[in-house]
Amino acid sequence: MSNDCLFCKIISGEIPSNKVYSDDHVYAFHDINPVAPTHVLVITRKHLSAVNDRSEEHEPLLGALMVAANRIVKQLDLEESGFRYVINTGSHGGQTVFHLHLHILGGRPLAWPPG
Numbered sequence: 001m002s003n004d005c006l007f008c009k010i011i012s013g014e015i016p017s018n019k020v021y022s023d024d025h026v027y028a029f030h031d032i033n034p035v036a037p038t039h040v041l042v043i044t045r046k047h048l049s050a051v052n053d054r055s056e057e058h059e060p061l062l063g064a065l066m067v068a069a070n071r072i073v074k075q076l077d078l079e080e081s082g083f084r085y086v087i088n089t090g091s092h093g094g095q096t097v098f099h100l101h102l103h104i105l106g107g108r109p110l111a112w113p114p115g
């Protein structure tokens with residue numbers, strides 16, 4: 001828990017969110033500013049600042065994050081149409097919240113490359 005972290009406050013319930021999925025390692029909710037018909041954020045319950053955060057628990061948590069995301073795309077019926085996972089990291093990556101999160105985007109064709 002990091003005191004002034006928005007996503008830690010979402011996990012604690014201090015800031016409300018629209019829950020999609022929860023397990024021992026991660027919590028998932030709808031993005032407040034969706035950029036696709038489905039836009040879900042999957043966050044680790046433990047505060048890691050980014051995907052390359054060097055915490056001891058880091059490596060198993062990355063697996064848990066991906067496994068949970070795969071469950072969520074199944075739950076949301078995105079498997080057949082397809083989807084995209086995004087982990088923005090650092091300044092050039094466009095990261096704005098410094099608590100590890102994976103975006104699940106789906107529900108329309110997504111352009112490539114990103115802007």
Ligand code: AMP
Nearest residue numbers: 015017030031032033088094095096097
């Ligand atoms: P990033 O730019 O990759 O760090 O993603 C941060 C995401 O958090 C953005 O897509 C925001 O729309 C989303 N976001 C910020 N505040 C909230 C909130 N209170 N509830 C849900 N999503 C949020």
Ligand code: ZN
Nearest residue numbers: 005008047099
């Ligand atoms: Zn946090």
